[in-house]
Amino acid sequence: MLVECPHMAETIDGRALARSIDEQTKAEVEALVAAGHNRPGLTVILVGDDPASDVYVRHKVKACDRVGMRSTEHRLPASTTQEELLALIDRVNASEHVHGILVQVPLPGHIDERAVIDAIDPAKDVDGFHPVNVGRLSTGTGGIWPCTPHGCIKLLQSVEPDVEGLDALVIGRSNIVGKPVAMMLTALGCTVTIAHSKTRDLPGKARQADIIVAATGIPEMVKGDWVKEGAIVIDVGITRIEGKDGKDRLVGDVAFEEVQHARAVTPVPGGVGPMTIAMLLANTVQAALSG
Numbered sequence: 001m002l003v004e005c006p007h008m009a010e011t012i013d014g015r016a017l018a019r020s021i022d023e024q025t026k027a028e029v030e031a032l033v034a035a036g037h038n039r040p041g042l043t044v045i046l047v048g049d050d051p052a053s054d055v056y057v058r059h060k061v062k063a064c065d066r067v068g069m070r071s072t073e074h075r076l077p078a079s080t081t082q083e084e085l086l087a088l089i090d091r092v093n094a095s096e097h098v099h100g101i102l103v104q105v106p107l108p109g110h111i112d113e114r115a116v117i118d119a120i121d122p123a124k125d126v127d128g129f130h131p132v133n134v135g136r137l138s139t140g141t142g143g144i145w146p147c148t149p150h151g152c153i154k155l156l157q158s159v160e161p162d163v164e165g166l167d168a169l170v171i172g173r174s175n176i177v178g179k180p181v182a183m184m185l186t187a188l189g190c191t192v193t194i195a196h197s198k199t200r201d202l203p204g205k206a207r208q209a210d211i212i213v214a215a216t217g218i219p220e221m222v223k224g225d226w227v228k229e230g231a232i233v234i235d236v237g238i239t240r241i242e243g244k245d246g247k248d249r250l251v252g253d254v255a256f257e258e259v260q261h262a263r264a265v266t267p268v269p270g271g272v273g274p275m276t277i278a279m280l281l282a283n284t285v286q287a288a289l290s291g
């Protein structure tokens, strides 16, 4: 009897890659301390009580413990004024124990996110959201790179270190993921298309791509027939949906089961998410080294 044995895409293990980056970060932390430096420290600021943000902040604080970094949490009520938040940022900007500052987004509607990001010392901006770091990335002059897109690049390069000349499609044009990941891919020599909700014939453009980075937040938007045989697919989306059994489950922007003809695909959970945190810790050590 002939048994159909479909080729399965490699599932890129983001947790394993994050662990190996954490080991390196931990060694760098200890080397800094041994050299007489202040122990690297991250400050996380959370305004309001969004339950999802609360979970992420706890993950980040635990991750600091794992690699021997100091962490401080500032949990402020949703009623915090912009002036109060800016005053706190001034204080942590000035603290020699704080090497990295992360203000969890989204912020409550009455606070101007741009003004808050602009107030963070670029040398401590471990999210890489400050215009100075955005400018450094886009001019190829160093700076602190944003965590999620940098994690995407590490995942991609774990499968294919040499991406020069490949066609990459980025779906999503946000400041946090789409635009910076496109910059990074361009710097590596990819030919990059940035697609979004107004793009014409998105499935057709996707089918041309050697690399797809999906960052729209629309669950399972990228279907099997959007993906070329042998492509590499990086799934940035995380949406909590109710499964058939009534329990919540996490899904990405890619219909994972349908893209098994790809060369490799990142899972959700266990793909880009853990890498985001690993890159945050790596950025904090980088900030401590240069500070």
Ligand SMILES: Nc1nc(=O)c2c([nH]1)NC[C@@H]1CN(c3ccc(C(=O)N[C@@H](CCC(=O)O)C(=O)O)cc3)C=[N+]21
Residues within 6 Å of the ligand: 055, 056, 059, 102, 103, 104, 105, 106, 127, 147, 238, 268, 269, 270, 271, 272, 273, 274, 276, 277
């Ligand atoms: N200033 C700022 N910087 C951020 O980096 C930032 C932020 N604000 N706001 C919210 C988003 C979201 N984010 C995630 C980090 C890790 C996982 C992660 O580890 N996810 C696990 C699953 C976690 C779960 O079970 O819910 C995984 O994909 O395997 C997810 C999402 C960082 N963010």
